[in-house]
Amino acid sequence: MFLTMGRHDILLLDNDEPKTYEAALMGPDPKKWLEAMRFELKSMADSQVWNLVEPLDEVRPIGCKWVFKKKIDTDGNVHIYKARLVAKGVDYDETFSQVAILKSIRILLAITAYHDCEVWQMDVKTAFHNGNLSEDVYMTQPEDFIDPQNAGKICKLLNWNLRFDEVVKGFGFIKNVEEPCVYKKVSGNALVFLVLYVDDILLIEDDIPMLEVVKDSLRKSFSMKNLGEAAYILGIKIYRDRSKRLIGLSQSTYIDKVLKRFNMYDSKKGFLPMSPGTI
Structure with missing residues (x-):
């Protein structure tokens, strides 16, 4: 068994997502990001993430920030704009740095190819809003989304980011x-x-059937979108030849973007000293 690649090996992901609220509004897709932010705030309101309260003399509220992310479809186009409102310093590293390294993903895809497994993909629609805080935390209202009738108030957080780890362990995962x-x-x-x-x-x-059970269990705790069979993950397109039990990974769309960005699209091509398409 071997893992086959497309014409291009895996490169670093194209990271043109705005880093700040101002950058999102000044960039090429302000309407998309505003829509994503409004969706996030509605989700928080529905989940009763905070109450607006009068400021307390002994309390200094922490700030908040937006985290932006684009989801890519099988053709390399953006099909979902996501915005996350996070409280600075509230389990930020634990809650928002849950990231599997690409090496692990490649290993598991190789196992998938060898055993001809199913690979399904799910997208968490909103941040993990169902966990109860063990202490009082106060946060400023998000910039430009301040309730005009409560402009002088601050947010007392009631729920914030149920840790995914606790939930999946409750389902029997290790x-x-x-x-x-x-x-x-x-x-x-x-x-x-x-x-x-x-x-x-x-x-x-x-x-x-086992995968369906797992999906149903996850949906009971999180608002999720079922994306079906995985075809595009982390900017990487997945190709399968199940008859040969092979999986190919490609970032040709991203490479084309980089070549065009640096005016190198028509530059001279070179070839690897090995059989194309295999690794």
Whole structure:
């Protein structure tokens, strides 16, 4: 068994997502980002993430910031604009740095190819809003989204980011010691892998009924969108030849963008000293 690639090996991801609220509004897609931010705030309101309260003399509210992310479809086009409102200093590293490294994802895709497993993808629609805080936390209202009738008030957080780790362990998953964003669950002869990359989830298993059970369990705790069979993950397009049990990974769309950006699209091509398409 070997892992086959497309014309291009995996490069660093194209990271043109705005880093600040101002950058989102000044960039090429302000309407898309505003829509994403409004969706996030509506989700927070529906989940009763905070109450607006009068400022307290002994309390200094923490700030908040927006985190922006683009989701790419199979053709390399942006099909989802996502905005996350995060409180600075509230489990930020733990909650928002849940990232499986690409090496782990490649290994699991190789296992997938060898055993002809299913690879399904899910997208967490909104931040994990269902966890209860153990202490009082106060936050400023988000810039340009301040309630005009409560302009002088601050947010008392009630719920903030249910830790994914606690939930999946409750479903019977075991965390990998060396790769904390890879989980496995054994049930009889079935073995399910779950891979988490921020709010992208890959489910790997050769037993479809078992995968359906896992999906239903996740939906009970999180608002998720089922993306079906994984075809594009982290800017990487996935090709499959199940008859030969091969998987190919390509970032040709991103490479084309880079070549055009640096006016090198018509530059002279070179070839690797090995059989094209294999690694």
